[in-house]
Amino acid sequence: xxxxxAVILLAAGKSTRMKSAVPKVLHTLCGRPMIHYVLDxxxxxxxxxxxxxxxxxxxxxxxxxxxxxxxxxxKKLLGTADAVKAGLSRLGPFAGTVLxxxxxxxxxxxxxxxxxxxxxxxxxxDATLLTAESAKPEGYGRILRDSYAGVCGIVEDKDADDxxxxxxxxxxxxxxxxxxxxARALRRVKPNNRKKEYYLTDCxxxxxxxxxxxxxxxxxxxxxAMGINSRVELAKAIAHVRQRINERFMKEGVTLxxxxxxxxxxxxxxxxxxxxxxxxxxxxxxxxxxRCLVGPFAxxxxxxxxxxxxxxxxxxxxxxxxxxxxxxxKHFCYVGDSQIGERVNIGAGTVTANFDGKNKNQTRIGSxxxxxxxxxxxxxxxxxxxxxxxxGTVVTRNVSDKxxxxxxxxxxxxxx
Ligand code: UD1
Ligand code: MG
Numbered sequence: 280x281x282x283x284x285a286v287i288l289l290a291a292g293k294s295t296r297m298k299s300a301v302p303k304v305l306h307t308l309c310g311r312p313m314i315h316y317v318l319d320x321x322x323x324x325x326x327x328x329x330x331x332x333x334x335x336x337x338x339x340x341x342x343x344x345x346x347x348x349x350x351x352x353x354k355k356l357l358g359t360a361d362a363v364k365a366g367l368s369r370l371g372p373f374a375g376t377v378l379x380x381x382x383x384x385x386x387x388x389x390x391x392x393x394x395x396x397x398x399x400x401x402x403x404x405d406a407t408l409l410t411a412e413s414a415k416p417e418g419y420g421r422i423l424r425d426s427y428a429g430v431c432g433i434v435e436d437k438d439a440d441d442x443x444x445x446x447x448x449x450x451x452x453x454x455x456x457x458x459x460x461x462a463r464a465l466r467r468v469k470p471n472n473r474k475k476e477y478y479l480t481d482c483x484x485x486x487x488x489x490x491x492x493x494x495x496x497x498x499x500x501x502x503x504a505m506g507i508n509s510r511v512e513l514a515k516a517i518a519h520v521r522q523r524i525n526e527r528f529m530k531e532g533v534t535l536x537x538x539x540x541x542x543x544x545x546x547x548x549x550x551x552x553x554x555x556x557x558x559x560x561x562x563x564x565x566x567x568x569x570r571c572l573v574g575p576f577a578x579x580x581x582x583x584x585x586x587x588x589x590x591x592x593x594x595x596x597x598x599x600x601x602x603x604x605x606x607x608x609k610h611f612c613y614v615g616d617s618q619i620g621e622r623v624n625i626g627a628g629t630v631t632a633n634f635d636g637k638n639k640n641q642t643r644i645g646s647x648x649x650x651x652x653x654x655x656x657x658x659x660x661x662x663x664x665x666x667x668x669x670x671g672t673v674v675t676r677n678v679s680d681k682x683x684x685x686x687x688x689x690x691x692x693x694x695x
Contacts, residue, residue, distance in 0.1 A: 405492045657675045
């Protein structure tokens with residue numbers, strides 16, 4: 280990896296095509312804002328300096344950035360060249376290679392980016408592009424090559440003529456520059472295009488005309504170059520990230536019966552020999568132990584912690600719940616804001632009534648308790664160890680250890 284690199288990450292755009300009040304780079308993929316995937320890549324690259332260029336709703340986006348990231352605010356969204364200019368102004372005396380990343384290209388891998396940087400520095404180039412061959416190049420800038428097949432410019436989709444529109448080699452947007460050459464080219468970019476914007480892509484043609492050294496490497500994996508500009512593209516990118524997450528878990532020893540219908544967030548932790556049945560949704564901040572069975576049709580929401588050998592079956596929803604080893608909740612139930620011991624049986628249809636209209640209240644269930652089918656547990660509530668609730672019981676008061684309660688509302692039946 281070349282030592283002297285600085286990253287300018289562009290994330291100021293208004294994202295008109297998303298038709299959203301939420302800034303584009305904060306739309307999430309598997310529970311995580313898009314820009315965080317790019318920031319992960321930046322971290323791995325160990326850049327000497329990173330500047331994130333923000334504009335549209337910059338305060339909102341800034342809150343999501345890790346501490347210590349330098350931000351440049353692009354006052355008017357005049358295009359990608361103007362955004363890079365804003366970024367350059369915060370780079371200070373840095374001299375070396377400037378890598379441009381886009382906040383809306385979250386699938387880009389470390390391997391490809393470092394290959395680009397290596398090629399650029401080894402060949403001492405003024406600018407190096409990452410391009411891709413795409414059967415559907417619509418929307419992307421097209422790579423123009425001269426009669427020696429050398430890169431000589433980029434034409435944006437909106438400005439391309441019919442022949443240029445047929446070009447299948449696209450600009451991924453990821454490029455690196457020698458800093459001085461970039462600054463020189465930026466000064467000469469004019470908004471002579473249909474969008475009346477200052478295009479970063481024009482720097483390539485300008486450098487070429489100046490007899491600068493411009494080249495490109497191609498990624499074979501077109502998907503990783505995907506820019507997200509619409510909800511349709513967002514859905515496609517989510518599918519990719521989901522597949523990467525699922526494959527990681529399978530490699531770690533988790534069985535996914537049907538990866539295509541399994542939705543696991545980026546930060547889930549799942550132990551080996553756990554099996555996830557189809558149509559299961561696992562949201563952020565969830566930990567699942569080893570040898571658990573989850574699903575089909577299970578929904579594990581934020582703050583769920585399952586210890587080993589827990590069974591969570593059909594149509595079970597859990598949120599903010601800690602569940603002890605060998606506890607079973609096998610059929611349609613809701614468990615929220617709860618702490619459940621070991622070897623507890625949670626009968627079919629059990630509901631923790633955790634919300635009283637104002638507050639979410641806690642339910643605690645001791646180890647070896649037996650919660651009968653269709654029990655309603657009105658929180659705040661504590662059910663003792665080895666306690667039992669009868670089928671259809673509405674429990675409104677604490678139940679002592681080894682005690683059985685039945686009825687609506689629950690009344691004492693026996694002890695022991
Ligand atoms: C851009 C490229 C196009 C490439 C495509 C790849 C230009 C002119 N075009 O087009 O060649 O094929 O990406 O995905 O560069 N941004 C700013 N400030 C601005 C405008 C944009 O920071 O004033 C940021 C956006 O937030 C985004 C990135 O720059 O992260 C790219 O902008 P976008 O509008 O998505 O450009 P594309 O039309 O996708
Ligand atoms: Mg884009």
